[in-house]
Amino acid sequence: KQEVTQIPAALSVPEGENLVLNCSFTDSAIYNLQWFRQDPGKGLTSLLLIQSSQREQTSGRLNASLDKSSGRSTLYIAASQPGDSATYLCAVLHGSGNTGKLIFGQGTTLQVKP
Amino acid sequence: SQTIHQWPATLVQPVGSPLSLECTVEGTSNPNLYWYRQAAGRGLQLLFYSVGIGQISSEVPQNLSASRPQDRQFILSSKKLLLSDSGFYLCAWSAAGFYNEQFFGPGTRLTVL
Numbered sequence: 001k002q003e004v005t006q007i008p009a010a011l012s013v014p015e016g017e018n019l020v021l022n023c024s025f026t027d028s029a030i031y032n033l034q035w036f037r038q039d040p041g042k043g044l045t046s047l048l049l050i051q052s053s054q055r056e057q058t059s060g061r062l063n064a065s066l067d068k069s070s071g072r073s074t075l076y077i078a079a080s081q082p083g084d085s086a087t088y089l090c091a092v093l094h095g096s097g098n099t100g101k102l103i104f105g106q107g108t109t110l111q112v113k114p
Numbered sequence: 115s116q117t118i119h120q121w122p123a124t125l126v127q128p129v130g131s132p133l134s135l136e137c138t139v140e141g142t143s144n145p146n147l148y149w150y151r152q153a154a155g156r157g158l159q160l161l162f163y164s165v166g167i168g169q170i171s172s173e174v175p176q177n178l179s180a181s182r183p184q185d186r187q188f189i190l191s192s193k194k195l196l197l198s199d200s201g202f203y204l205c206a207w208s209a210a211g212f213y214n215e216q217f218f219g220p221g222t223r224l225t226v227l
Contacts, residue, residue, distance in 0.1 A: 031213045043120075043204055044218040051213065089158070093213065100212055101173070104158040 002027045002094055006105035013080055014113050021075040021108045023090035028068045030092040031100055035064050035075050038087045038107070047088075048075070080112045116141035118219040120205050126225045133178075133192040135222050137205030140186065145207040147188040148216065149180055153201040164188060165210065200226045 003026045013019055023033070032051045036044040048057045048064040050073070056065040063076040073090055087109045091102040117140045127133060139145055149161040160173045162180035170180050177196050181189045188205055203222045208214040 032215075034215065036218075041221075041223070043220040044206075046215055046217055049215045091158075095212070100208075100214075100216075101160055101163075102158075102216060106157050 002030075002092060002103045004090060004092055004103050004105040006088075006090060006108050008108060009106065010109045010111075012111040012113065015080060015082060017080050017112075018076070018078050019080055019110070021077070021088050021090075021110070023073040023075070023105055025071045025073075025092045025103075027094075028071050030068065030094060032093045033064075033066055033073050034091050034093070034102070035062075035073075036089040036091065038089060040087075044089065077110075080110075082112045082114050085110055085112050116207070116217065118205060118207055118217060120203075120219040120222050122222060123220065124223045126227060127195050128227055129197055130194050133190070133195050133199070133224070135190040135203055135205075135224075137188040137190075137219055138186055139207045142186070142207070142209065144185060144210045146210055146214075147182060148206040148208075149188065149190050150204040150206060150218075151201045152204060152221075158204070162190070195226045197226050200224055 005024050007022045034049050035047045037047050038044050050057050050066040061078040066073045087107040089107045091104040093100040119138050147164045150158050152158045162172055164170050164182045167182055178192050205219040206216045208216045
């Protein structure tokens with residue numbers, strides 16, 4: 001059974017710091033991995049998608065890496081800003097019938113202090 | 115561009131009452147559609163998915179059902195709500211196929227009293 005774990009559960013940093021959020025999964029047979037952002041009471045915003053054949057993806061100040069063999073992904077946020085404060089979720093895509101099933105971690109809640 | 119809508123945004127219902135949550139997608143055709151629930155302390159869980167009109171797959175046995183009457187419309191229903199049905203319900207879509215990115219709607223906060 002696929003399980004996704006995110007460490008730490010919460011993180012507080014001063015503005016301007018570079019930071020890394022960690023995601024690990026128990027079954028390396030994934031099709032892709034997505035990182036999402038969720039603001040309180042809101043839906044999920046897709047940040048980055050890494051296909052299983054890729055090693056990393058970048059979008060602006062965000063960089064996500066994937067090491068399928070070790071079951072790990074990291075989300076790197078450069079020069080953090082107060083607007084980055086949110087919960088970050090990683091999810092791996094597994095086959096389920098004739099579509100993909102996303103298995104989510106519990107999330108890392110990030111607070112960036114001005 | 116594609117957009118996904120959910121309504122209502124917030125709902126408070128008594129135990130035993132019926133439920134109907136609606137999700138619609140614009141700007142795409144033949145999407146895969148998904149219903150997820152986010153409950154406190156339990157993370158996000160896939161409830162149903164659909165690859166086409168009238169085609170529904172259930173991931174978790176429960177008090178809920180789903181229907182897809184039109185290509186871009188996905189409905190979550192219950193005949194009689196339970197306290198345990200409370201949570202944040204999220205609809206998502208992806209392009210048809212297996213490996214595609216999923217995009218989420220704004221969600222519906224359901225409180226069952």
